[in-house]
Amino acid sequence: MLTLTENAQAAVAGLTTEANVPDTGGVRIALTEDQSQLEMSLVPEPQETDEVIDTDGAKVFVAAETAPVLADHTLDAQQTPEGIGFSLDKPGAPAEG
Template sequence: MLTLTDNARIAVQDLATQANLPDGGGLRIAAADGTPGDFDLALVTEAPATDEVIELDGTHVYVEPVASTSLADLSLDADASGSTTSFTLAPRQD
């Protein structure tokens, strides 16, 4: 299962707060159409029941089933600098 760094958790929380998402809202990661290995990220108020749910200290990240398989051994990190937030994926450091 995809894991989150503290930086990613805080970044998703901040983005959800700025977007005034409800308590169940969060970041959704889905496989990009037509581009293997690329992912689309979106803030959502809720996710489909089929999505994998990662909840950490009130932060929600939803991963659609196709992306979930690709991201199973990775960790999501974030770099929030200025007005932008960049997300990166890296091998998990268990």
């Protein structure tokens, strides 16, 4: 199951609050239509088949077909010049570079 760092929790909670997303809503992660990339979006509620991750009020919904891809990953966030940036890390995976 996907886990969230404290930074990611704060970022998700902040984004949903700023966007006036209802309490039932959060950030949804899904594969794009061509299944080549991940996309994040603010949604008012999870879809029926989504995996729901609720960590201290930060809600992330992972599409059913995306959940296996993100198993054992950690979602992190940091402030960038362009705004909040999210990254996915898999603990124990070799560093890219």
